[in-house]
Amino acid sequence: MTSERENPFRIAQQQFDKAADLLDLPDDVREILRVPQRELTVNFPVKFDNGSTKVFTGYRVQHNLGRGPVKGGIRYHPNVDIDEVRALAMWMTWKCALVNIPYGGAKGGVVVDPANLSMGELERLTRRFATEISILIGPDKDIPAPDVNTTPQIMAWIMDTISMHQGHTVNAVITGKPVQVGGSLGRNDATGRGVSLMVREWARNNNQNVEQLNVVVQGFGNVGGVAAALLEEMGCRVIAVSDATGGYVRRGGLDIKAMREYTARHPRHLLEGYTAPGVEQLTNTELLELPCDVLVPAALENQFTELNAPRIRAKVIVEGANGPTTPDADAIFEDRGITVVPDILANAGGVTVSYFEWVQGLQEFFWTEREVNAQLERVMVNAFQQALRKAQEWHVPLRTAAYLLAVERVAHSTMTRGIYP
Ligand SMILES: NC(=O)C1=CN([C@@H]2O[C@H](COP(=O)(O)OP(=O)(O)OC[C@H]3O[C@@H](n4cnc5c(N)ncnc54)[C@H](O)[C@@H]3O)[C@@H](O)[C@H]2O)C=CC1
Numbered sequence: 433m434t435s436e437r438e439n440p441f442r443i444a445q446q447q448f449d450k451a452a453d454l455l456d457l458p459d460d461v462r463e464i465l466r467v468p469q470r471e472l473t474v475n476f477p478v479k480f481d482n483g484s485t486k487v488f489t490g491y492r493v494q495h496n497l498g499r500g501p502v503k504g505g506i507r508y509h510p511n512v513d514i515d516e517v518r519a520l521a522m523w524m525t526w527k528c529a530l531v532n533i534p535y536g537g538a539k540g541g542v543v544v545d546p547a548n549l550s551m552g553e554l555e556r557l558t559r560r561f562a563t564e565i566s567i568l569i570g571p572d573k574d575i576p577a578p579d580v581n582t583t584p585q586i587m588a589w590i591m592d593t594i595s596m597h598q599g600h601t602v603n604a605v606i607t608g609k610p611v612q613v614g615g616s617l618g619r620n621d622a623t624g625r626g627v628s629l630m631v632r633e634w635a636r637n638n639n640q641n642v643e644q645l646n647v648v649v650q651g652f653g654n655v656g657g658v659a660a661a662l663l664e665e666m667g668c669r670v671i672a673v674s675d676a677t678g679g680y681v682r683r684g685g686l687d688i689k690a691m692r693e694y695t696a697r698h699p700r701h702l703l704e705g706y707t708a709p710g711v712e713q714l715t716n717t718e719l720l721e722l723p724c725d726v727l728v729p730a731a732l733e734n735q736f737t738e739l740n741a742p743r744i745r746a747k748v749i750v751e752g753a754n755g756p757t758t759p760d761a762d763a764i765f766e767d768r769g770i771t772v773v774p775d776i777l778a779n780a781g782g783v784t785v786s787y788f789e790w791v792q793g794l795q796e797f798f799w800t801e802r803e804v805n806a807q808l809e810r811v812m813v814n815a816f817q818q819a820l821r822k823a824q825e826w827h828v829p830l831r832t833a834a835y836l837l838a839v840e841r842v843a844h845s846t847m848t849r850g851i852y853p
């Protein structure tokens with residue numbers, strides 16, 4: 433149970449309120465945007481391999497439908513709750529508006545630790561959850577995607593379940609699918625690639641040579657693992673990484689390629705048990721406080737609070753995760769001159785390539801990986817430059833600047849469509 437101070441939905445509302453105040457948003461628009469438009473809670477049974485049955489709880493929240501169909505991932509985690517899903521849905525609205533793709537925000541989650549399920553149980557849970565939320569999702573309504581602990585295989589099962597109900601293949605109902613069943617080249621790496629592009633852009637704008645940057649990455653899954661690998665390819669020295677089982681540090685730089693090969697062989701893709709000459713273990717708490725140039729949180733919310741923010745020794749924090757920094761920590765970072773490239777900007781690469789996947793699926797015309805990556809780079813660099821200009825004009829941190837851009841766009845479409853039926 434998180435404290436009210438670390439309640440992700442309260443935090444999302446606080447972040448929105450700050451932008452709404454600066455933009456002087458009309459009260460009725462503010463009231464609309466401050467809360468999700470639709471919320472669905474589902475309780476559904478899953479049969480276990482041993483014949484027993486358990487009821488699971490899941491959610492799908494649609495925050496705002498003003499700019500188009502809603503978009504956002506599905507998370508499987510034991511700590512999922514409605515306020516977390518509300519916050520994640522709201523952040524999706526601002527993220528899609530910031531990179532200017534034609535979606536509102538949504539998110540879903542199931543309260544489950546998938547590590548405790550067999551493949552068969554995971555498939556049955558996924559298909560039943562997909563059926564329960566099928567009243568909301570669809571290619572022109574709400575298009576889910578992967579998030580923590582959900583994979584391309586899980587996306588394929590959801591696509592297949594919806595297709596079974598419709599009687600034909602409904603490719604564009606979900607993104608992050610395997611390439612063989614309508615996924616996009618480049619989607620798997622897209623969020624991590626976007627994070628690495630943000631590091632490069634920050635370095636360019638601060639006269640830093642990427643090849644001299646020491647990087648620390650928390651979380652070694654889809655976002656953190658890919659970001660670490662691409663930053664290593666770019667020439668950075670990745671000195672520490674971690675996952676849920678702990679952290680690994682080597683001052684001269686880790687061999688990320690070897691670590692990714694190790695996790696690929698591990699049944700749950702974990703770093704647990706990894707050893708190499710010169711590599712020492714450390715806790716996640718210690719990892720976040722290492723001196724470094726770039727710190728990439730790529731795990732869960734509330735990693736930086738008022739308790740550890742005074743001890744963080746990075747020049748820039750590039751938020752691969754959603755919601756890793758509380759408003760208290762943000763204020764401390766601002767005072768201390770630590771730049772934060774905010775989640776709604778830094779991790780927008782995933783939803784951007786999801787948008788490309790949806791467009792390709794609707795047209796049944798698929799792009800090359802080079803085309804996908806070039807379009808992703810264009811979108812991410814453009815969003816970074818816009819946020820930077822806004823930050824300079826308004827003398828505000830990048831998070832506030834990104835919110836100003838995003839909230840203004842969403843408010844504008846809300847008012848243009850008209851509020852009252
Ligand atoms: N997958 C995507 O395309 C996107 C994901 N995100 C965000 O990025 C973050 C990570 O998501 P994914 O990489 O997709 O999930 P994932 O399930 O692939 O990986 C999560 C990683 O975090 C680690 N982890 C979990 N708890 C931890 C802890 N307490 N300390 C350190 N590491 C811990 C896990 O062991 C795993 O390595 C989440 O906040 C998610 O919402 C944001 C945008 C898109």
Ligand SMILES: O=C(O)CCC(=O)C(=O)O
Nearest residue numbers: 503504505577782783786
């Ligand atoms: O790829 C998508 O559609 C959504 C990804 C996501 O859930 C996120 O950006 O947090």
